[in-house]
Amino acid sequence: MILDLERFQTRAGPRWSSLESLLATIEGRPDRRLNPMEAEQLQELYAKAAVDLNRVTHGALAPELRQYLERLVARAYSELHYVPPTRSELWQPRRWLRIFTLFPETFRRQSRYFALAVLITVLGCTLGGLAVRYDPAAVDVLLPANYLRNPGQRVHEEEQAKNHDRHSTQSEAAFSAQLIRHNIEVAMLAAALGVTFGIGTALLLFENGVLLGAVAVRYTQQGFGLFMSAWLLPHGVFEIPSILIAGQAGFYLARVLLRRSEDRDVRQSMSEWLVLIAGTAMMLVWAGVMEAFFSQHHEPVLPYWFKVAVGGAELALLTVYLLLIGRRKTDAEARNFPAENK
Amino acid sequence: MKDSQPIRWATMPELAIATPEGVLFRLPLAGPASRLYAMLLDMAIVLGTVNGIGLLIYRIFAKAPGFGVMVITLAEFAIGFAYGALLEGFWNGQTIGKRLFHLRVIDKSGLPLRIEQAWVRNLMRVFDALPFAYLVGGLSVLSNPLMQRFGDRVAGTLVIRQSPLVAPGEEFWTPQKYNSFMDYPTIAMKLRRAATPELASLIQDALRRRNELASYARREIYRELAAYLQAEISLFPDELVEMLSDEQYLINAAGVLFGDRRQSRVYR
Numbered sequence: 001m002i003l004d005l006e007r008f009q010t011r012a013g014p015r016w017s018s019l020e021s022l023l024a025t026i027e028g029r030p031d032r033r034l035n036p037m038e039a040e041q042l043q044e045l046y047a048k049a050a051v052d053l054n055r056v057t058h059g060a061l062a063p064e065l066r067q068y069l070e071r072l073v074a075r076a077y078s079e080l081h082y083v084p085p086t087r088s089e090l091w092q093p094r095r096w097l098r099i100f101t102l103f104p105e106t107f108r109r110q111s112r113y114f115a116l117a118v119l120i121t122v123l124g125c126t127l128g129g130l131a132v133r134y135d136p137a138a139v140d141v142l143l144p145a146n147y148l149r150n151p152g153q154r155v156h157e158e159e160q161a162k163n164h165d166r167h168s169t170q171s172e173a174a175f176s177a178q179l180i181r182h183n184i185e186v187a188m189l190a191a192a193l194g195v196t197f198g199i200g201t202a203l204l205l206f207e208n209g210v211l212l213g214a215v216a217v218r219y220t221q222q223g224f225g226l227f228m229s230a231w232l233l234p235h236g237v238f239e240i241p242s243i244l245i246a247g248q249a250g251f252y253l254a255r256v257l258l259r260r261s262e263d264r265d266v267r268q269s270m271s272e273w274l275v276l277i278a279g280t281a282m283m284l285v286w287a288g289v290m291e292a293f294f295s296q297h298h299e300p301v302l303p304y305w306f307k308v309a310v311g312g313a314e315l316a317l318l319t320v321y322l323l324l325i326g327r328r329k330t331d332a333e334a335r336n337f338p339a340e341n342k
Numbered sequence: 343m344k345d346s347q348p349i350r351w352a353t354m355p356e357l358a359i360a361t362p363e364g365v366l367f368r369l370p371l372a373g374p375a376s377r378l379y380a381m382l383l384d385m386a387i388v389l390g391t392v393n394g395i396g397l398l399i400y401r402i403f404a405k406a407p408g409f410g411v412m413v414i415t416l417a418e419f420a421i422g423f424a425y426g427a428l429l430e431g432f433w434n435g436q437t438i439g440k441r442l443f444h445l446r447v448i449d450k451s452g453l454p455l456r457i458e459q460a461w462v463r464n465l466m467r468v469f470d471a472l473p474f475a476y477l478v479g480g481l482s483v484l485s486n487p488l489m490q491r492f493g494d495r496v497a498g499t500l501v502i503r504q505s506p507l508v509a510p511g512e513e514f515w516t517p518q519k520y521n522s523f524m525d526y527p528t529i530a531m532k533l534r535r536a537a538t539p540e541l542a543s544l545i546q547d548a549l550r551r552r553n554e555l556a557s558y559a560r561r562e563i564y565r566e567l568a569a570y571l572q573a574e575i576s577l578f579p580d581e582l583v584e585m586l587s588d589e590q591y592l593i594n595a596a597g598v599l600f601g602d603r604r605q606s607r608v609y610r
Contacts, residue, residue, distance in 0.1 A: 050363055053367065063543055074359070077361055077452060082453045082454050169408065170406060170407060173408040174411035177412035257496065270459070274461055
């Protein structure tokens with residue numbers, strides 16, 4: 001009511017439009033970089049628009065003009081205070097390849113959450129194994145699928161290649177894609193369930209462990225231990241650790257959320273979570289390929305000792321990869337920034 | 343949500359940001375309905391793309407349909423997540439659906455979101471989509487003052503409404519050659535001083551929406567408003583008020599309130 005709106009708008013209008021067009025130019029660029037002249041101009045126009053907004057807010061009743069200026073100031077503010085990632089971060093393929101070293105580094109840095117995931121899975125395994133061992137009634141509850149309950153029949157079918165149609169390369173390809181997709185979905189869910197403060201992740205891992213323990217004991221009990229090892233190991237040595245790492249990501253997320261305070265920069269912690277998921281997905285792609293193309297071939301075609309040996313070799317490679325890759329670099333970083341890795 | 347507020351733009355949930363320079367501005371948050379529509383549109387686009395690519399792949403892998411299925415299954419899965427993450431990360435916080443429905447994802451400090459945040463909020467969809475039809479995410483949006491689903495809470499983002507910038511145009515009241523209220527400067531000044539911002543906006547809205555209102559509603563609203571102003575705030579002389587329709591009364595009052603200087607000059 002103090003402000004002469006008409007005169008105010010006529011005078012300030014041109015600088016609002018030039019701010020608008022400057023913003024449109026900057027927002028059109030994917031990396032949102034400003035050259036020095038634009039930065040200076042943006043700073044100046046932003047300051048003026050902010051003053052105009054204050055004047056309209058306190059000195060006039062013009063909701064529409066106020067809303068217009070608020071949007072303009074908000075956009076300018078976000079461009080002015082945003083620190084764009086450096087160009088090399090975005091467009092250099094080498095940065096994308098860094099995931100192969102970042103993954104084991106992150107895995108080791110957050111290994112206590114991995115230990116927690118292992119602990120819960122082992123608890124589940126023990127419970128599932130003991131239940132099947134000492135309580136025959138538990139078999140029907142814990143092992144819903146028939147092929148899990150009656151190993152003898154399954155082993156016979158597999159060795160006679162009754163599921164022969166599954167074994168053409170074509171169907172194996174389709175089967176592997178389904179496996180990869182399903183497993184990655186489960187792993188992502190385990191990682192995302194961290195948002196329930198880790199309770200969901202723990203339940204999922206525990207359930208997984210119970211099933212694993214029950215199957216292992218059931219097959220071994222009936223004398224098909226070797227068959228089962230040969231059947232599960234080639235893909236299981238990647239699949240099971242990857243679900244454990246997904247659980248690790250879930251517990252890590254829970255921890256980050258629990259101690260998050262307003263001023264904390266969560267960007268770094270969220271990147272670690274993403275790296276763990278990306279690594280898990282890579283492992284599951286391999287596991288899916290192995291499960292469809294290799295694990296489903298049995299004795300007359302592939303000797304069991306060979307399959308077990310392949311599984312053992314994979315496990316050794318995975319262990320070396322997770323424990324050793326990027327280690328020298330991490331040590332160097334730790335020496336340079338001792339506080340960062342605490 | 344504050345539903346009973348008379349000012350239209352204040353009934354929406356907002357994010358208020360105070361900048362270091364001491365400027366306060368508000369960003370309107372997006373409601374669940376528009377977000378749902380945008381998501382459905384995005385899903386349609388993803389499905390369309392995947393099926394398009396699928397047809398192409400079937401042609402290429404005509405002799406190896408198994409590999410075709412493999413590529414399609416994995417492509418569908420990857421595109422489903424990467425579509426949202428990459429578009430939001432590199433295209434100003436918007437997917438195609440979000441752009442069409444004027445929505446935008448931003449960091450909750452008001453800054454543009456980063457690519458990591460875009461990935462986090464899109465990967466968290468596996469949780470928000472539980473147990474079916476985004477029930478968890480929907481409940482989260484409805485129960486959160488910033489209308490965030492769990493993916494947004496984890497990534498520290500939120501979705502705002504970003505209607506296109508339109509500079510305010512014409513005056514909303516008919517400019518008067520002569521405003522008879524200006525003949526009584528003391529009373530006019532009293533009206534200016536006593537009118538609250540809410541009351542002024544109410545008058546402004548009533549006049550601006552003249553043509554949207556049914557004639558009986560308009561008569562009734564204008565009558566009530568004019569009677570209220572005359573009785574409670576500024577007592578203009580009866581001989582003047584009797585000559586004016588309620589609408590003219592409000593137009594004059596708006597002229598007084600919103601700094602209609604030209605009229606005062608004519609008066610002088």
